[in-house]
Amino acid sequence: MNHPRENNRQNAVTDSIFDHDHALPAPESPGDIPAELLRKTPLNLPNASELDVLRHYTRLSQKNFSIDTQFYPLGSCTMKYNPRIAHAMASLPGFARLHPETPAPAMQGLLQVLWELQEWLAAATGMAAVSLTPAAGAQGELAGVAMIRAYHHARGDTARHKMLIPTAAHGTNPASAQMAGFEVIEIPNLPDGDLDMEALDAHLGPDVAGIMLTNPSTLGVFERRIAEIARHVHAAGGLLYYDGANLNAILGRVQPGQMGFDVMHLNLHKTFATPHGGGGPGAGAVAVQERLKPFLPLPTVTKGESGALRWMTAEDAPRSIGQLSAHGGNIGVLLRAHAYIRRLGRVGVSRVSAYAALNANYLLKELQKLGYQAAFPERRASHEFILSVSDLQQATGIRALDVAKRLLDFGIHAPTIYFPQLVPECLLIEPTETESQATLDRFIAVMAQIREEALAHPELLREAPHHLPVGRLDEALAARKLDVAAALS
């Protein structure tokens, strides 16, 4: 065999008489590395057997907390269950190995999938057209507000420099609006969770570009006067932006387009079957009404008269806000979304929101019976709801953080805490559509025990978790004296 390294054979040291491929440079012949840079002592590598290494990593993997093993009331915000079939479809070699620069005639299969996904998402949202390219929710938001800006400017209306955003909004909303060059105006929420219409009306005018809303809102309740809000904003010449973060609550039931929204993004990684929450790739597809269609980010997929599919270019859409990713977006996430919708079908998709809302409302009622205080007791929950443990704080000093830490001892992931900031000592609980009643009942039983402990033995919560490899960490100290290198030394 004519091995390329054959010539170095003379100078090489092999670690085994059978090992012909792992020739190492001899110490006396270090190639072109300057002598003063060579190590004087051997590298301090761990010397463990393969079996020991295997056990070490297996043990580490068993410490993982995951939706595959335990309940995760953080919900679609972080990790709802994503059916395996979606991943299997995205992994098919015909998709996974396709080069992004493949000419369109040779990638009709992928283009068909993307085209269908565009059509389905447009139908599901009640919008006219969709672009799949934004690589995450925040990029989708930026694309959305950039389209609002482009729309006003295209009409010669350049005075609209304000974007209205409710106090309860996700933090990304004001960030996206600011990045797109808008001045952010906060609109307060009323004590019942709805938007303050008087404050809205006071700010509407010829300098307002639009409003960014999440519905149901981050307060876990449906904005009841959305039609009225849309009328007022439109009458003042503004547009409505829908943040798709809580789409899980209304999927297949209510369309943002029907509510009067002009533009929105969908977090395909949240709602449509891509594992996320660890900063992994996302997809923030944007959907728009007819009047914003010319401004959609490129490339979208279009069908020619012959039925052949191709990417749209700047020549087709000269008023597009441009391109947001090198190619057509995060294709793997888009393939999963397509497989998920295909698997569920139209009826199945609307069951997602029905069960998500049913599970949330069941938990809310049962936890209220235990004495937990709902932030909005008069309101029905959407797919999530907020409890406040201010009463426990007043009684024994127990905070939301302590409740969350104690949940870990029972093998349950903590829900979101301290968001939204409007509700003091809050827990934001989202069970999602895929949990059984048995799982929900166990969560309720654990929450009952934690409430008793909070009142009778608060120190048990204050020192939790007790049964995990790591106990209560000093998060304030960690943030004040940040030293990422310390862990390595």
Place this chain on the structure above:
Amino acid sequence: MSKIPESLRYSDTHEWVEDLGGGRYRIGITDHAQELLGDLVYAEVPEVGKTVKAGTVCGVLESVKAAADLYAPIDGTVLERNEGLSDNPQWLNENPYGQGWIMVVSADAAAFDKLLDAAAYSAIEGV
């Protein structure tokens, strides 16, 4: 019940203002504010010489729970700021009316007089 010293004036955005005399006013956040925020881990305070405007954002406070805007309770120009806060944000928790002061500004006495007194501040819901 949080501490609300009688000698200070307050804003509805939970800052306190102390009259140091000679048109100089010391500013900080109230005990109620630090309690709501939880353990403070970072404070961004306006630089000396900057003008601040009542009711508008002039800095950022970050706790383990939240990032909150710091509002100026009064129009003025920053004369001094608490340089120790950047390394010791916990002062805001431990002693919000003392060691945890944020800045001293020069301002109008008329503006100071318009601020809430201790009784009016303690009447705000939740305080």
